[in-house]
Amino acid sequence: MVGQALTSVAIIGGGPGGLGTAIALCQLPFLRVTLYEKNPEPREAGAGISLSTNAWKVLDLLGASDGVKGGSKSNTHQSIIKHPENSDAQSRGAIRARRTRLQSALLAKVPEGIIQYSKKLLFMEDLTINGTRLVFEDQTEAIADIVVGADGLHSIIRKTLFTHHELHFTGNSAFRVLVPKSSLAHIPEITSTTSWWWGKDGHVYLSDVDEEGDTDDPLFEITVRSYCEPHSPGKTVFWGIPATNEKVGSREYDQRLRDAVSAVPEGEWKEFATFAGPRLERLTGWKKVALIGDASHPLSGAFGSGATFAMEDGWILARALELTQNAACPVEEALEIFDHIRSPYYSKM
Numbered sequence: 001m002v003g004q005a006l007t008s009v010a011i012i013g014g015g016p017g018g019l020g021t022a023i024a025l026c027q028l029p030f031l032r033v034t035l036y037e038k039n040p041e042p043r044e045a046g047a048g049i050s051l052s053t054n055a056w057k058v059l060d061l062l063g064a065s066d067g068v069k070g071g072s073k074s075n076t077h078q079s080i081i082k083h084p085e086n087s088d089a090q091s092r093g094a095i096r097a098r099r100t101r102l103q104s105a106l107l108a109k110v111p112e113g114i115i116q117y118s119k120k121l122l123f124m125e126d127l128t129i130n131g132t133r134l135v136f137e138d139q140t141e142a143i144a145d146i147v148v149g150a151d152g153l154h155s156i157i158r159k160t161l162f163t164h165h166e167l168h169f170t171g172n173s174a175f176r177v178l179v180p181k182s183s184l185a186h187i188p189e190i191t192s193t194t195s196w197w198w199g200k201d202g203h204v205y206l207s208d209v210d211e212e213g214d215t216d217d218p219l220f221e222i223t224v225r226s227y228c229e230p231h232s233p234g235k236t237v238f239w240g241i242p243a244t245n246e247k248v249g250s251r252e253y254d255q256r257l258r259d260a261v262s263a264v265p266e267g268e269w270k271e272f273a274t275f276a277g278p279r280l281e282r283l284t285g286w287k288k289v290a291l292i293g294d295a296s297h298p299l300s301g302a303f304g305s306g307a308t309f310a311m312e313d314g315w316i317l318a319r320a321l322e323l324t325q326n327a328a329c330p331v332e333e334a335l336e337i338f339d340h341i342r343s344p345y346y347s348k349m
């Protein structure tokens with residue numbers, strides 16, 4: 001009996017969405033998966049990340065929950081409205097974790113040899129029945145039967161499929177840093193657990209990102225969210241770029257927050273200018289390309305769950321592509337199924 005020829009899948013982007021998708025797709029033996037990441041090595045821009053029930057569910061499905069530890073958010077003022085079931089995922093509760101911990105847990109589950117670094121996608125071309133041609137900055141090329149656009153907020157794949165779709169700067173920037181908790185110990189009455197501080201032009205968020213007792217000197221996250229940032233040409237590249245203490249500190253703060261900002265060593269703050277755009281009518285194109293994560297729903301960090309959405313997208317895409325085994329269902333139809341499940345979800349948001 002002649003076996004099914006392998007279908008090649010190119011995932012562009014190695015964020016939580018791309019890594020989660022790689023894990024899920026590598027479990028389908030009829031696919032040959034390659035993940036192309038533009039950075040020369042694993043790099044996680046950002047500080048902490050909130051993970052709650054849905055995150056645990058998808059991490060469990062991916063087999064990647066182990067090693068994801070963080071500070072409990074149970075002492076933040078939050079209420080859970082509905083408990084449909086008392087699942088294991090729920091009982092673990094919400095945490096705020098170092099982003100690198102989530103990334104390492106996912107990376108550990110991606111089979112070896114799947115990820116190619118320093119592969120920045122510059123251009124892609126529809127070869128109709130022959131797949132998609134991908135052209136990278138290092139002047140190499142690849143052809144794939146299926147392409148997964150997991151290339152984040154400023155996705156080149158979204159721009160290629162939906163040429164009229166535009167993002168706009170929201171006027172919001174997030175300045176983020178992780179510092180040893182001990183470096184804030186000298187500040188009287190600084191909150192030592194998760195807290196929100198609301199001000200005229202923005203808010204400040206302080207949070208544990210390490211499990212109690214897990215390390216000798218746990219890290220603490222400070223995020224300064226500014227609502228009135230000026231727009232400037234080239235703002236799109238303000239994603240994880242260094243910001244000076246003067247820039248972060250140039251707002252009206254409670255003295256305790258001023259002290260916290262100035263306790264951060266110069267050069268540690270990173271700025272993330274947030275962009276948003278209209279919802280896409282569909283998440284697929286060219287009958288063989290799917291968008292996932294921030295590439296598919298430019299929500300600009302709203303809901304604080306974008307990484308979870310991205311990993312869920314990858315898992316559901318894998319379930320849809322599973323149907324294509326032995327050509328039982330064409331890829332185009334499988335992508336329709338993916339779109340029919342995820343588009344209404346994002347439409348509700």
Ligand SMILES: Cc1cc2nc3c(=O)[nH]c(=O)nc-3n(C[C@H](O)[C@H](O)[C@H](O)COP(=O)(O)OP(=O)(O)OC[C@H]3O[C@@H](n4cnc5c(N)ncnc54)[C@H](O)[C@@H]3O)c2cc1C
Binds near residue numbers: 017121292293
């Ligand atoms: C201030 C802020 C706070 C947030 N807080 C939370 C939170 O608490 N919880 C949560 O779940 N989410 C949070 N989010 C959202 C979350 O960070 C994103 O939704 C999530 O990272 C999306 O994952 P992704 O894999 O789709 O994209 P990304 O994480 O952006 O990854 C995209 C990857 O693609 C690569 N790439 C980009 N272009 C190319 C190219 N041309 N070629 C090759 N590779 C490329 C990038 O280098 C990157 O590795 C927050 C976002 C912001 C801005």
